[in-house]
Amino acid sequence: MSLPNFVLLITIVSCCHGAKILLIPTPATSHCLEIMSIGQALLKRGHHVTLFAVLFDPKSCIGRLDKEAFKTTFNVIVPDLDPSMQKTHEEVLAAGQKVIFSRGGMWKMFLNFLKPMLQNHCSAAMKDRVVLEGLKKGNYDIALVSRMPGSECLFAIAAYLGVPTVVASSYIDARDSGMPLQSNTFPHLMSSFTNDMTFPERLINTLLIFATSIVFKASSTSTDYSVLGDKLRDVDASQLVRDSVLFIENSDYIIDYPKAVFPNFIQCGGLTASPANPLSGELKKYMDAAQKGVVLVTFGSLIKGFPPPLIEKLMAVFGRLKYQVLFKQDKEEIRGNIKTMKWVPQNDILGHPNTKVFISHCGKNGFWEALYHGVPIICMPIHAETFTTAIKVKKYNIGSRIEIFDDTVDDLFEKISRVLENKSISQNMKRMSRLLRDRPEKPAERAASAVEHVIKYGGNHMRQPPVCFVSYIYADVWLSIAVIVSVIIAVDIWICRKCCCKGKSDKKHKTE
Template identity: 35%
Template sequence: MVFSSSVCIFLAIFSLHYQQQVHAVKILAVSIPSYSHVSESNAVAVELVKRGHQVKFYFPDDFDSSQCAPDIPSIRYGQNTIYHVINALDKVSELAADGKLASFSFMQTVRKAICAQIINDTTGLEKLREEKFDFAIVDYLFFVKCNLLIPYNLSIPFAGISSAIVLLDAGQPISTSVSPFVFTSYTTNMAFHERLINTVSHIMNKIATYYLLEAYDYSKIAPGLSWIELQQLSKKAEIYLENSDVVLGYPKPLMPNLIQVGGLTVKPPKPLPKNIQKFFDDAKHGVIIVSFGSIYKFNDNLRNIFMSVFQKLKQKIFWKADEEKEIGNVWITKWFSQNDALAHPNTKLIIYHCGNNGMFESFYHGVPLICIPHAADQFMNSRKLEYLKIGRFFDIVDLTEELLQECILDVLGDPKYTANIKHLSEIYRSRPETAAERAASAIEHVIKYGGKHLRLNQVDLSTFQLLAVDVWFTIFIMLIVFIKIILFILGFCKRFLQSKRKVKQN
């Protein structure tokens, strides 16, 4: 099995950490300024600090990190541009609610907003140089890449971290028949037309990244670096940490430089606040948690559909939204710890947008899901529910009272969903290391030894080589030439025999 042949190798390699003493180093964490992204990197940062290293984040001035990275110090951007990102993502959410979101527009909007901050902040980069960092952990988004300019500018090695890594960027030779592209909603079991589209998606992503996405001026922090060279910076990471897991996903062949560390934000629960604890304890028929993250905004029509269905249920509803009020069995609140709430024994279901971190938290605590995705990898995450039989999903444009109520009653009424997710949760919990420990051990390994021995000679391998497109194209041309030669020989023989017959007849 892929898990036993790849992940176990890492457990063997990185268990050497406990026999080796890695000297304390200064590590820079560069993250996309959003709660979910920072939470992933923060989990690794906290573990590295426990092991004696110094870690600092690089954040915009206006980004509030008190909820997602409270214990890790930060260096701040010199520009107050975080609101450009927030406004861009708000626009994306509005499009998603109306069913108008396209992946390419999402990529363009987010990339422009984030890169505008990074490439113009020469003051912040000067602060980073003064710190003299030894290593960087960089939040990787395959359609952004400008984060990678920071370790490039500082001339330090780095590790990439992400919930969704494009395998070709990490130098992984892949099989497009079993490795779905991140922005498709395919599972590992693909029909022919899906395999065809999936293969084209992998290739078109590289073409779009290199040639179709609008270039930006990054000469202030990387003078002389070409656009093609910028796209290839991703292949220079010492290792990649992917917030994924074979148990909550699809097995795939991996080279040793990509390590699955799914569930970075998962942790044992803390006690709930007394008023929330009482709300959950008093729920005789259980509690349904509703959470769509910190970005997604409901319009009035969607909110009314949800409220109408919830008030018909006997379960209590604990809903994270942008206000504080109670209506019947529904408690709407601005903030709560989702991980802690999921751990309560009366939690029966979560209705969610299928962001990666929350999926792992639900998975860890054995709570089935109903997912309504609206952007990025959430569509692929949603399909995993159906593939693993641990919940239901549907598109936001299909939302009706009837559909929502039918899905809720199905997941609550059919014990297979809860049984399946609890079984998979047990497998996941059986690991000897937590995801954060596994990630920190991998980083310490490459800090001490480098990562060259873990990866292919990536810089020299193009996308077409990794996909073996050049090989299959050559085989195709050779086959055509061979067929043409055979047809030529057969035609020559036919003409020769015909001429002999004519000679005999004469």
């Protein structure tokens, strides 16, 4: 066979076996980066991938993609929306930022920020019927959908398209995936516990799991999915989530605590982490010239800007350090040893040998990138799961935690200096890095393999049997045991009483 014919045959075979995959992320860059990392791994395997981008700029999460290499197999679909929806999205983000910096707490953040944001996102995702009809004609094999409390509507869209779903998220609730109840060994996302809990902590943790489920269900608003068709008029979107064929969580037992899962639940911690690309230009010169080392400071994409007093507090701390400080901010300037930039290639800088410490809000992607490259991390938690991540960092002694609101400049300087000078923290982080990287497949590749498996074979053979809430919490088992024990005790007491009464009766007859 000639070489041209061989190449043509390979191309035909690849096209025949390439699946069509739809990505539906929530409107947050970090979530899009997670799901897009899996999409990129699938693209490299010859599949066709489409990103459905609603209320966010897709450029923010496809920057690492080689667009030229995948120009025939990758597509971005952006619905044509009323400008008011984008305006509402931006207003909700601004309101959420105020809640965060007013220290409103997790519940207030959910009710005043996350819930309105996702409600607006749901309306926008279902608004453009022309785009949805186009997606339906795309005949996708499977949809990868981001999961957050309130994002059930995205699974209804997948149901409208008639495709099975894969849940992809930084955290997946146990009730969504059918994971066994493990309140005695696995702390709730909103708790301050580790996996080593005392009895009072286990009790509180169990109650918190049930309370969170009740609050989320009570605070959720019913969405009219009939706009997608009469078949979805009375659909239970939460059940659509639970019916997903696969659950991919951006987590790993080495840091997120071991837990019991079913075969359709895959842990792929470090989805966005990868070997560092070489730096270039002025940034390369800056990093290479920092002989004592560089402290990288970024706080993710969700928070657009810190209040000026907090920025000045941080600048005062950084100015006292003996290291160069690279600070992602909304302006570019050099102030002493501090260089601020509007955008930084976070993963690539973390992979540079002169990076000594990473100061972050401890979002999942940044945390995993720091762990992948073995860079100690200092958490400044301000929202969502960042508080839980900070607890794990302290437990495993791979960094520290600072409190931007409560710590003084002296406190912050002391905590940062302690991490920079502590060799055991650096050694622990490098050990964690080796544990993460010593795997047959990279996280995104492991996720892609699982997706290919369910495309080929389905997911029923990996699914746990359905159980009701009473069975899920073992209430029927413990109630049965309690009844049996009570009956045995009651019978024993009855027998004892009969024996005692008979003894007294016999003694009375003998006396007479």
